[in-house]
Amino acid sequence: MGLGFVIGAFGVMILAHAAYTTIQYRGLLKIMEEEFSGPPMNVVVELLLGLVLCMWAALTVPGKFLSIHPHSDENRIVSLPANMDFMIFNHRGKAFPSGMDMKLKH
Amino acid sequence: MGHNDSGGSEKKSSESANDIQTFNAENLQSNMKVIYYSRTFLAIISGVIAGILGFTGLTGFIFYVLIMAITSLGLVAKAKFSVHSYFDSWNRIILDGFFGGLMSFVLFWTFAYDIVHIF
Numbered sequence: 577m578g579l580g581f582v583i584g585a586f587g588v589m590i591l592a593h594a595a596y597t598t599i600q601y602r603g604l605l606k607i608m609e610e611e612f613s614g615p616p617m618n619v620v621v622e623l624l625l626g627l628v629l630c631m632w633a634a635l636t637v638p639g640k641f642l643s644i645h646p647h648s649d650e651n652r653i654v655s656l657p658a659n660m661d662f663m664i665f666n667h668r669g670k671a672f673p674s675g676m677d678m679k680l681k682h
Numbered sequence: 683m684g685h686n687d688s689g690g691s692e693k694k695s696s697e698s699a700n701d702i703q704t705f706n707a708e709n710l711q712s713n714m715k716v717i718y719y720s721r722t723f724l725a726i727i728s729g730v731i732a733g734i735l736g737f738t739g740l741t742g743f744i745f746y747v748l749i750m751a752i753t754s755l756g757l758v759a760k761a762k763f764s765v766h767s768y769f770d771s772w773n774r775i776i777l778d779g780f781f782g783g784l785m786s787f788v789l790f791w792t793f794a795y796d797i798v799h800i801f
Contacts, residue, residue, distance in 0.1 A: 584723075591727070595734050598798050612799070615735055623731050627749075630727040635756045638719035641768040642709035648767065 584633025590626035594619050705770055713768050717757060718779050724753050725783030726790050733794025746787050750780060 597619050605612055615623075728749040732742045754776050761768045761775070769775055 587727075591730055591734070595730070595794065595798050598734055602799065612736070619734070623734060627727065627731055631724060631753070631756060634720045634723045634727070634753070635760055638716040639712070641713045641716060641761050642706075643767050644705040644707075644710045644713070644770070645767055646704055646706055 580633050580636035583629050584637060587626045587629030587633060590622055590629065594622040594626065597622070710770065714774065714778065717775065718782075720757060721750070721753060721779035721783045722786060724749060725786040729787040729790030730794045732787075732791045733796075734798050736795065736799055737791070738795075742791055746784065750783065 598615050601616055601619070602612060725746070728746055732745050735745075737745055757775050758765060765772060765775055
């Protein structure tokens with residue numbers, strides 16, 4: 577989570593730098609009185625790098641997918657109480673309806 | 683071994699597809715939210731990139747479709763290629779958030795293009 581966020585921020589910074597480089601390149605073209613035909617090579621490489629980093633961030637930061645099947649492993653009751661040896665089932669409380677509902681994970 | 687494993691999971695998913703459709707709605711909502719975040723962020727980023735590259739007209743929209751296709755691929759890979767254990771249909775992972783992202787894309791595309799190429 578933290579790592580993905582840092583990677584995403586780095587990607588955005590790379591994109592900002594690429595934009596700045598392109599602005600400077602256009603200024604240079606204006607001085608040399610040439611037409612803009614396409615961004616220079618290093619800008620394209622920076623943009624690709626930024627895209628890859630941001631895609632990594634976009635795929636990892638928002639969280640994991642959770643299984644939607646009610647009977648899958650992740651949605652089961654995951655843990656029983658640790659002190660099983662001390663549980664007594666044959667006591668007077670069984671005359672009453674129990675309001676116990678096990679918490680599902682998530 | 684790996685082949686056996688994948689066959690088993692495939693069988694399980696097809697079985698549950700034939701069964702009565704009961705899903706954990708909360709987890710489905712959470713998955714949709716994850717997809718929505720991913721798509722919105724990548725729409726913004728691809729808009730900035732298209733603006734810096736100086737795309738105009740149809741090229742930019744083709745670029746957007748391309749990026750969204752790559753995003754869908756990444757999301758499927760994130761779901762470990764078993765889409766039906768995380769979503770109820772393929773449309774969720776491929777189409778959802780596409781047009782909402784298109785608006786963000788156009789906004790940031792024009793924004794970046796104006797900053798870099800016009801001002």
